């Protein structure tokens with residue numbers, strides 16, 4: 048999936064987790080998440096082309112939000128090209144300054160590319176997780 052999504056992860060960048068969507072035994076989507084203290088970074092989101100527009104991307108975003116929350120994140124960040132800002136806005140992401148991301152998640156390996164020339168063209172987004180209804184089950 049990393050190869051199909053053109054996601055490059057260095058061998059020593061093991062701080063993140065990968066959420067995979069499956070159709071039977073076949074992986075059809077991936078979301079990459081990295082958390083640090085009380086913040087998370089959605090590093091990548093990808094659904095295989097023939098499986099798009101069926102809600103898999105939305106489910107991966109939901110899973111990433113829950114995983115970030117479980118790891119203690121109160122804020123979830125993302126850095127995406129302009130053309131995906133509208134998609135993530137569906138889930139409540141709003142634009143923020145890159146400095147907020149780099150300041151809040153200073154050590155995350157996925158933050159490092161945000162400082163590179165290529166990633167400077169990306170828009171940084173934030174989503175406040177503290178108001179989410181997590182639906183904690185009661186006995």
Ligand SMILES: CC(C)(COP(=O)(O)OP(=O)(O)OC[C@H]1O[C@@H](n2cnc3c(N)ncnc32)[C@H](O)[C@@H]1OP(=O)(O)O)[C@@H](O)C(=O)NCCC(=O)NCCS
Nearest residue numbers: 092093094098099100101102103104105127130131133134
């Ligand atoms: C973006 C992506 C993850 C969405 O996956 P998906 O499984 O098709 O998403 P969903 O089924 O939850 O949502 C589909 C809806 O999002 C819309 N959508 C898809 N890409 C969009 C975009 N870039 N901007 C705005 N809307 C977009 C579709 O038109 C569709 O709209 P509809 O519900 O009105 O039919 C997928 O298109 C993808 O992998 N794109 C290439 C990888 C990529 O660039 N990822 C970065 C995303 S931040």
